[in-house]
Amino acid sequence: MAGLRVSDDRDNITIASHRGPYQVFFENGGRRLLTEDLESGAHFVVDSTVAELHADTCLPVVESGRAVVLTATERTKNLDRIPAFAEALLRNGIRRDTQLVAVGGGITQDIACFLASILMRGLSWKFYPTTLLAQADSCIGSKSSINVGAVKNSAGTFWPPETIVIDSGFLGTLSESELRSGIGEIIKVHIIDGPQSFDRLAAEYDRLISAPEVLGDAVRRSLHIKKRIIEADEFDTGPRQVLNYGHTFGHAIESATDYSIPHGIAVTIGMDMANYVAVEVGALAPDRRARMKVITDRNSRGYEQTPIPFDRFAAAIKSDKKVSASGITVILPDSQSIPARVRLPLDDRFLGLCGSYLLEERGRHVA
Ligand SMILES: NC(=O)c1ccc[n+]([C@@H]2O[C@H](COP(=O)([O-])OP(=O)(O)OC[C@H]3O[C@@H](n4cnc5c(N)ncnc54)[C@H](O)[C@@H]3O)[C@@H](O)[C@H]2O)c1
Ligand SMILES: [Zn+2]
Numbered sequence: 001m002a003g004l005r006v007s008d009d010r011d012n013i014t015i016a017s018h019r020g021p022y023q024v025f026f027e028n029g030g031r032r033l034l035t036e037d038l039e040s041g042a043h044f045v046v047d048s049t050v051a052e053l054h055a056d057t058c059l060p061v062v063e064s065g066r067a068v069v070l071t072a073t074e075r076t077k078n079l080d081r082i083p084a085f086a087e088a089l090l091r092n093g094i095r096r097d098t099q100l101v102a103v104g105g106g107i108t109q110d111i112a113c114f115l116a117s118i119l120m121r122g123l124s125w126k127f128y129p130t131t132l133l134a135q136a137d138s139c140i141g142s143k144s145s146i147n148v149g150a151v152k153n154s155a156g157t158f159w160p161p162e163t164i165v166i167d168s169g170f171l172g173t174l175s176e177s178e179l180r181s182g183i184g185e186i187i188k189v190h191i192i193d194g195p196q197s198f199d200r201l202a203a204e205y206d207r208l209i210s211a212p213e214v215l216g217d218a219v220r221r222s223l224h225i226k227k228r229i230i231e232a233d234e235f236d237t238g239p240r241q242v243l244n245y246g247h248t249f250g251h252a253i254e255s256a257t258d259y260s261i262p263h264g265i266a267v268t269i270g271m272d273m274a275n276y277v278a279v280e281v282g283a284l285a286p287d288r289r290a291r292m293k294v295i296t297d298r299n300s301r302g303y304e305q306t307p308i309p310f311d312r313f314a315a316a317i318k319s320d321k322k323v324s325a326s327g328i329t330v331i332l333p334d335s336q337s338i339p340a341r342v343r344l345p346l347d348d349r350f351l352g353l354c355g356s357y358l359l360e361e362r363g364r365h366v367a
Contacts, residue, residue: 011026011220012024012025012026013140013220013223013224013227015140015160015227015230015231016231017142017160017234018142018158018234018235019159019160022160022161022162022163022164023163023164024139024140024164024166024223025163025164025165025166026166026168026216026220027165027166027167028167028168028169029167030128030165030166030167030169031054031056031057031128031167031169031170032057033128033165034057034058034060034061034101034103034128035057035060037061037099037101037126038060038061038064038066040099041066041098042066042098042099042100042101042126043066043067043068043089043092043093043094043098043099043100043101044061044062044064044066044067044068044100044101044102044103045067045068045070045085045089045100045101045102045103045104045108045111045112045115046058046061046062046067046068046069046070046102046103046104046108047069047070047071047072047103047104047105047107047108047130048069048070048071048072049071049072050103050104050108050130050170051069051103053173054130054170054173058103061103065092066092066093066094067092068085068088068089068092070085070104070108070111072104072105072107072108073107073259074107074147074152074254074259076107076111077107077110077111077145077146077147078146078147078148078149079146079147079148079155081111082111082114082115082146085111085115086115086118086119089115089119090119094119094120094123095120096120096123098123099123099124099125099126099162100112100115100116100119100123100124100125100126101125101126101127101128102125102126102127102128102161103128103130104128104129104130104131104134105129105130105131105133105134105138106129106131106133106134106138106263108130109127109129109134109138109139109144110138110144110145110146110156111144111146112125112127113125113127113143113144113157113159113161114144114146114155114156114157114159116159116161117144117157117158117159118157122159124162125159125161125162126161126162126163126164126165127139127161127163127164127165128164128165128167128170129164129166129170130170130171131170131171131174131178131181131182132171132174132178132179132181132182132183132186132215132219133178133181133182133184133185133263133264134182135166135168135170135171135182135219136182136185136186136218136219136222136223137182137185137186137188137189137222137223137226138185139161139164139166139223140160140164140223140226140227140230141160141226141230141234141243142158142159142160142230142234143156143157143158143236144156144157144158144159150255151319151321152251152254152255153251153321154321158234158235166219168212168215168216168219171215176209177262177265177302177303178262179208179209180209180262180264180265180268180299180300181262181263181264181265182264183205183208183209183264183299184246184263184264184265184266184267184268184271184299184300185222185264185267186201186208186218186219186222187201187268187271187295187296187299188243188245188246188267188271189222189225189226189243190218190221190222190225191245191271191292191333191337191339192225192229192242192243192245192338192339193225194336194337194338195336195337197221197225198291198292198295198337201218201295202291202294202295204218205295205298205299226243229242229243230243241329241331241341242331242339242340242341244322244331245271245274245331245333245339246267246268246269246270246271246273246274246331247267247270247331248270248274248317248320248322248328248329248330248331249269249270249271249273249274249317249330249354250263250266250267250268250269250270250271251266251270251316251320252270252313252314252316252317252320253266253269253270253273253308253313254266255312255313255316256308256309256312256313256316257306257307257308260306261303261306265299265300265303268296268299268300269296269300269303271292271296272289272292272293272296272297272300272361273354273357273361274330274331274332274333274339275288275289275292275293275296275332275333276289276353276357276361277330277332277350277353277354277357278332278333278334280353280356281332281342281344281353283332283333283334283335283342284332284333284334284335284337285335288333288337289333291337292333292337304362308358308362310354310355310358313354313358314351314354314355317346317351317354318346323346326343326345327343327344327345327346327347328343328344328345328346328350329341329342329343330342330344
């Protein structure tokens with residue numbers, strides 16, 4: 001890639017995709033590269049919070065007349081907001097040969113990826129992930145996910161970026177709960193990778209937030225684990241579905257709480273809920289759940305008192321895209337603690353287990 005100063009080639013990751021390989025660069029001066037993108041005539045989609053907190057690098061971008069600045073909320077990531085963004089990019093003069101550059105977290109990524117995949121039947125795009133969640137997880141995998149009405153991530157496309165630039169300097173302005181949201185996805189892929197990976201992460205859990213090099217290492221490991229899975233099943237027809245571990249429950253928690261719990265923290269609670277269901281259906285030994293619970297509880301602290309109304313949770317889980325006439329596909333850990341696909345009837349027993357979890361674990365904060 002022209003002009004990109006790469007600090008250490010061994011760090012970079014190449015991901016295979018149906019549109020050819022794309023690259024993840026770890027570049028601590030990465031924010032400066034935005035200036036080069038600006039000079040190259042690129043167009044931008046930028047998170048307004050990032051624009052403000054990182055004004056030193058983002059201000060020229062925002063003032064270029066080629067940037068769409070958005071408020072990163074789930075409401076913004078809705079299909080009904082897409083036409084206005086598309087019109088704004090066209091008004092700014094975007095053409096078939098211009099690159100669209102996204103600067104923000106997973107929400108900005110989803111919107112930019114979706115727009116890049118539909119405008120002019122497909123534009124090249126580049127991504128500067130600015131949240132830990134986006135750096136450690138969502139930035140690779142080709143997917144855009146857009147909400148339709150109240151149903152989260154129910155529309156989308158597969159359209160990988162050409163380049164991803166990971167600059168850990170963006171993370172300095174994240175709140176602790178946004179950092180723990182990203183750590184939720186890091187925990188997820190380490191559990192998927194197996195007990196050894198999980199134990200290693202559990203041992204360094206306390207240092208993830210205090211020691212940048214420990215976090216940086218965990219981010220790289222997470223991307224390598226996800227790379228193996230998405231390269232084996234880019235279009236999510238089978239093996240990739242294990243990445244939904246914690247997500248069926250997590251999305252229902254997000255929806256039932258009006259998205260007041262950050263995504264990766266809802267996923268963290270969702271993983272413990274999946275582990276609870278796995279124990280109740282006899283798939284997982286209670287002591288194996290307990291080992292994971294030490295970490296999932298610590299990662300979701302601060303949200304113990306957020307009410308999760310059961311009726312709203314149940315309504316959300318029934319509208320999940322993995323529900324069909326024959327039941328629901330959930331990812332539950334097996335006897336070796338490895339998450340695997342399980343098809344369960346979406347009946348009173350299943351919903352009863354979800355309700356018992358909420359009652360037992362969250363007590364009076366269920367509703
Ligand atoms: N497409 C995919 O493959 C994929 C995968 C996982 C998650 N997601 C989606 O990503 C979203 C969650 O991503 P996220 O957690 O990155 O959310 P986000 O984009 O909403 O960012 C979280 C919050 O952090 C703020 N923020 C962003 N960067 C910041 C920075 N450097 N400093 C301070 N604040 C900053 C944002 O403005 C926002 O308020 C969800 O909608 C989820 O469905 C998509
Ligand atoms: Zn997620």
